[in-house]
Every structure is written in C-alpha cells, then in structure tokens.
Amino acid sequence: MRAILLIVAILAIVAAPMAAPWLQFVLTMAIAKGLAALGVAVLLRAGMISIGHAMSFAASAYGVAFLARGGISDFGVLLVLSVVVTGLAGAVVGAFLIRYRAIFFAMLNLAVSMVFYALFAKLYGLTGGTDGMTIPVPTVFGVVLSEPTFKAVLFYGSVALMLLVGLAVHRYLDSPLGHALSAVHTNEVRLEYLGVPVWAVLLVAYIVSAVLAGMGGAIAGFAIGRVVPDFAFWTASGHLVLVAVLGGIGGVPGAFIGAFFLELLHTEAAAFTDAWNLIVGAALIGVIMFLPKGLYGLLTRSEVPAK
Amino acid sequence: MSASILQVRDLHVEFNGVKAADGVSLDINEGEFLAVIGPNGSGKTTLLNLCTGYVRPKSGSIHLDGRAITGLSPRVITRRGVARAFQIPQLFSDQSVLDNMMLALAAKDGLWTMLRPLALPARREEATALLDLVGLRDDKNRVSRTLPEGHRKLLDIAVALALKPRLLLLDEPTSGVSTLERFSLMEALMSALRTRNITALFVEHDMDVVARYADRVLVWNAGTVMAQGHPDEVFKDERVLKNVVGVA
Numbered sequence: 282m283r284a285i286l287l288i289v290a291i292l293a294i295v296a297a298p299m300a301a302p303w304l305q306f307v308l309t310m311a312i313a314k315g316l317a318a319l320g321v322a323v324l325l326r327a328g329m330i331s332i333g334h335a336m337s338f339a340a341s342a343y344g345v346a347f348l349a350r351g352g353i354s355d356f357g358v359l360l361v362l363s364v365v366v367t368g369l370a371g372a373v374v375g376a377f378l379i380r381y382r383a384i385f386f387a388m389l390n391l392a393v394s395m396v397f398y399a400l401f402a403k404l405y406g407l408t409g410g411t412d413g414m415t416i417p418v419p420t421v422f423g424v425v426l427s428e429p430t431f432k433a434v435l436f437y438g439s440v441a442l443m444l445l446v447g448l449a450v451h452r453y454l455d456s457p458l459g460h461a462l463s464a465v466h467t468n469e470v471r472l473e474y475l476g477v478p479v480w481a482v483l484l485v486a487y488i489v490s491a492v493l494a495g496m497g498g499a500i501a502g503f504a505i506g507r508v509v510p511d512f513a514f515w516t517a518s519g520h521l522v523l524v525a526v527l528g529g530i531g532g533v534p535g536a537f538i539g540a541f542f543l544e545l546l547h548t549e550a551a552a553f554t555d556a557w558n559l560i561v562g563a564a565l566i567g568v569i570m571f572l573p574k575g576l577y578g579l580l581t582r583s584e585v586p587a588k
Numbered sequence: 589m590s591a592s593i594l595q596v597r598d599l600h601v602e603f604n605g606v607k608a609a610d611g612v613s614l615d616i617n618e619g620e621f622l623a624v625i626g627p628n629g630s631g632k633t634t635l636l637n638l639c640t641g642y643v644r645p646k647s648g649s650i651h652l653d654g655r656a657i658t659g660l661s662p663r664v665i666t667r668r669g670v671a672r673a674f675q676i677p678q679l680f681s682d683q684s685v686l687d688n689m690m691l692a693l694a695a696k697d698g699l700w701t702m703l704r705p706l707a708l709p710a711r712r713e714e715a716t717a718l719l720d721l722v723g724l725r726d727d728k729n730r731v732s733r734t735l736p737e738g739h740r741k742l743l744d745i746a747v748a749l750a751l752k753p754r755l756l757l758l759d760e761p762t763s764g765v766s767t768l769e770r771f772s773l774m775e776a777l778m779s780a781l782r783t784r785n786i787t788a789l790f791v792e793h794d795m796d797v798v799a800r801y802a803d804r805v806l807v808w809n810a811g812t813v814m815a816q817g818h819p820d821e822v823f824k825d826e827r828v829l830k831n832v833v834g835v836a
C-alpha cells in the first residue's frame with residue numbers, strides 16, 4: 282500500500298513539470314529543502330534541535346560557487362566536492378556541538394550559523410557580500426548545456442538523488458546506529474552501560490545531517506544560479522525545522538512531504554494573498570495539535586495506538 | 589578459594605558529608621553468586637556506581653582481573669565485561685521490548701553496520717531466547733514504557749545478560765517482581781549464570797532469596813562491610829540480625 286503511494290507520488294512529481302513548466306523550479310527547490318529538512322529530522326531523532334542547519338545549506342552552495350570560480354565546471358564534480366567539504370565542516374563543528382544538549386545545542390547551532398552568515402555577508406572581496414556569488418550553468422559529463430536544459434537535468438537528477446538518499450537514510454535509521462540515535466533521546470545512561478560511545482553516535486548523525494543539508498544547498502544554488510548570505514540566515518534554519526516538524530520526523534518521507542507542502546502552498550498562497558505567514562502558522566498549529574507525527578503520520582497511522 | 593575477578597581496596601566516597609563508602613574492601617571470586625544486604629541508604633547502590641565508574645571514589649582502587657579500572661567510564665568498564673542491571677530499570681522507553689534487546693546485542697557486536705538492519709534474523713532469535721528466559725515472551729512487541737514495573741525490571745536484567753558479561757551486577761533484581769514470579773526469576777537467572785559462566789553480585793532485600801541462592805553474603809552498613817560469609821553463618825550473627833535482617 283505504502284509502496285504504491287510512493288510510486289504514484291514519484292510519478293506525479295516527475296510528470297508535473299510537463300503539465301506546468303513553472304512547477305519545475307518550485308519542485309527542485311522543494312527537494313533541496315526536503316533534503317536539508319531531513320538532516321534536521323535526523324538530529325531530531327536524538328531529541329536535538331538544530332536551529333542553525335542553514336549554515337551547512339549555505340556552506341555547500343558557497344562551496345559550489347567558489348569551486349566554479351576556481352575553474353571546475355562539471356556538475357557532478359561540483360556537487361560531490363562541495364558536499365564533501367560541507368561534511369568535513371560538519372564534522373569539525375559537530376565535534377564541538379554534540380557535547381551540548383537541549384536548548385544549549387539549539388542555541389549554539391544558531392550562534393555558529395550566524396557567524397557563518399556574518400562572514401558570508403562581510404567578506405565582500407571574497408563572497409561578494411550581500412550581492413552573493415553567481416553560480417554559472419555547469420557542464421554535465423563534459424556536455425555544455427543551455428540553461429533550460431540544465432535546469433531540467435537538475436530537476437530529474439534531484440528526484441533521483443532524493444530517492445537514493447532517502448533510501449540510504451532509511452537504512453541508516455533502521456540500523457543499530459540509527460536506533461542508538463533514538464536511544465540518546467530516552468536514556469544516555471543505558472547507552473553508556475551498553476558500552477556505546479554516545480559521542481560517536483551523535484557525531485555520525487551530525488555529519489549525516491550536514492551532508493544532507495549540503496546536498497540541498499548545492500541543488501538550491503544550481504537552481505537559483507546564485508548564492509547569497511540569506512541562505513545561512515537564522516530564519517532559513519527555522520524554516521527547515523518547521524518543514525521537518527510539519528512533515529513529521531517519524532520517517533524519511535516526512536521531510537519531503539513537509540517541503541513539497543510548504544513550497545506549493547507558498548507559491549499558491551503568495552499568488553493571491555499576502556497572508557502567507559498566517560496560513561503557514563495556522564497549518565503548523567493544526568499539525569502540532571492534531572497530528573503529532575506530522576503530515577506523514579496521516580499515511581502511517583493505525584499500527585500502534587497512541588498512548 | 590578460586591581467583592578473584594574484582595578487587596576493591598579501601599574505597600572512600602562521600603556526598604555532602606554522608607559517607608556512602610567508608611574504607612570499603614572486598615573481593616568477588618570467579619564463579620560465585622555474591623549477595624549484598626544492608627539497610628536502606630547504607631551505600632549498596634553506591635558500591636555498584638563505584639565499580640562501574642558512574643561515581644569516582646575520593647580514594648581507593650578497583651581492579652578487574654588484576655587491571656586497574658578506577659576512574660574509567662561506565663562505557664569502558666562495560667566493554668571490559670562488566671554489565672549492570674539497575675535498581676530503577678534503565679530502558680529505552682520509546683522503543684519496543686525487542687528493540688531494547690536487539691540494541692544491546694548489537695552494542696556487543698559493535699554498532700558500525702550503518703546499512704544493515706538492527707533486526708537481523710539471528711539477532712532477533714537471540715533476543716527472543718533471552719526474553720523467553722526471563723519470562724517476557726508475551727511482551728516482545730510492547731513499547732517498553734507501557735510495561736508494568738516488574739516487567740521493566742526483568743527487561744533490564746535481560747538487557748544486561750545480552751551483553752554476555754563476565755561479571756554481572758544486579759541491584760535488587762527481585763524488587764517490584766511479584767512474590768509469585770520471584771523464585772522462577774531466580775531459577776532462570778541462576779541457570780543463565782551457570783551456563784554462561786557469569787560471576788554475579790546482587791543487592792537484595794528478600795532474605796529468603798539470599799538464604800536460598802547466595803554462595804556468600806556481604807553485610808553492608810553505613811558505608812562499610814559489617815560482616816561477610818556463608819549465609820548460614822551470617823544470619824546467626826547477632827549484630828547482623830539486629831541491624832540488617834530486622835530492618836531490611
């Protein structure tokens with residue numbers, strides 16, 4: 282049943298731009314934000330809220346811009362390298378932040394992300410300040426593409442990446458390491474008494490989440506063709522948490538459901554009302570009050586009665 | 589006498605002036621089932637906290653198999669083969685009974701299989717066998733938070749057994765377990781310890797359980813070992829009867 286739903290959803294996403302071309306950009310951005318929100322959701326499993334994950338999102342997009350400026354022009358190379366660099370940055374930042382819990386973890390992520398934001402904005406000579414940096418249309422496997430063709434390649438590539446990464450994260454969360462991550466939330470003492478190094482469990486999760494946000498950031502950068510410091514602003518981080526909670530942190534699809542829902546809602550609502558924030562706020566209140574497992578919970582309900 | 593696995597020498601620790609361990613020395617011998625009895629607040633749990641590195645002693649030393657473990661973390665001491673079941677069960681309350689068990693088994697194997705599921709068939713089987721042993725078969729799929737207190741206690745013990753320890757420390761294993769289930773739990777536990785060559789120390793308030801199962805008894809009072817020996821001898825001791833058995 283769930284497999285059929287998934288297939289229908291994927292087909293709908295793939296077909297949508299054929300019916301309405303403007304959807305291609307919207308959906309590409311939804312996937313980008315969904316990947317980053319999935320990163321936030323991974324950490325939420327351990328009960329750790331990162332209100333700063335836009336820093337990895339932005340770092341990766343800037344990574345692409347710098348690498349492109351440095352003369353690398355291939356899409357795949359740019360994507361992989363920028364994500365690897367973001368993962369390494371995540372390892373460094375994570376090694377420091379995973380010692381903290383609860384509000385301290387949340388706020389330190391916020392603080393570090395604001396340092397990133399300030400650096401991107403102030404180092405004018407390097408980053409172009411608030412004007413940001415352009416990301417040129419890359420070649421794909423050595424083939425020079427027109428911009429519209431590249432955007433189509435980017436979209437279908439993102440859909441494929443979403444599936445692959447979604448599957449990998451699903452397996453990670455289902456592995457002992459993923460279960461240990463949820464266990465951090467309920468009983469760190471028992472984990473230690475199982476001989477499990479809690480710091481290592483959290484560091485892996487932090488790196489995974491940084492890599493996910495990095496993929497999202499790179500895709501967003503390519504889709505927009507520009508990266509600006511606002512990518513790292515705290516409201517962008519808040520948005521990712523919102524997406525994760527709205528979609529539901531119980532499973533991998535939640536983050537994407539949340540992202541698609543919000544992106545589509547935004548485009549629709551923004552078209553004929555400026556009450557966008559009101560609508561999103563109301564939707565979030567509704568979800569938190571009536572759907573504690575998020576929108577995804579609607580699809581997975583039943584098995585275990587809530588108690 | 590057989591070789592000692594754990595040697596504790598002259599441990600001192602105090603909390604806000606309360607001496608929870610006041611010059612404690614003791615040995616746990618290979619293969620024995622050692623009971624620790626003593627009044628409430630005499631420092632029995634603190635002894636387990638000290639032996640597993642959860643609390644650091646102000647002075648004194650602890651050796652496991654002749655190697656010093658004083659000041660090491662619970663994680664490292666666990667890795668060296670010491671497992672613990674708690675007075676208040678320490679479980680992953682949002683996860684199922686089976687997942688609690690499988691995570692313990694996976695921890696023993698090393699967690700670093702990112703892309704293989706926790707619920708491997710062999711692991712599931714092993715977990716189920718251990719749950720059978722402690723009598724939790726029917727609770728397998730329940731979320732551990734929803735178990736009655738006694739069953740949480742049993743699960744905590746099964747989790748400790750899953751670590752295949754050499755030395756098992758049990759803090760009041762039968763408290764919260766109904767008197768009906770108490771002796772069947774002890775029988776299951778004793779057979780598990782024997783077949784797996786596990787040495788164990790258990791803190792216990794039920795003197796019938798102690799008299800029937802313990803090879804040796806340590807009587808704890810106000811942070812020190814007041815008496816020790818075979819249950820028959822210890823229960824004849826006037827001071828013990830007055831201070832511990834009467835009140836425990």
Ligand SMILES: Nc1ncnc2c1ncn2[C@@H]1O[C@H](COP(=O)(O)OP(=O)(O)OP(=O)(O)O)[C@@H](O)[C@H]1O
Nearest residue numbers: 603606608626627628629630631632633634635675
């Ligand atoms: N972490 C701690 N901080 C402060 N005081 C503590 C701590 N741990 C133990 N104590 C104190 O040390 C004393 C011994 O406590 P402990 O829990 O070891 O006793 P116990 O023999 O296990 O008692 P019970 O039979 O009630 O379980 C008590 O007075 C307790 O309040």
Ligand SMILES: [Mg+2]
Nearest residue numbers: 632633634675
């Ligand atoms: Mg105690």
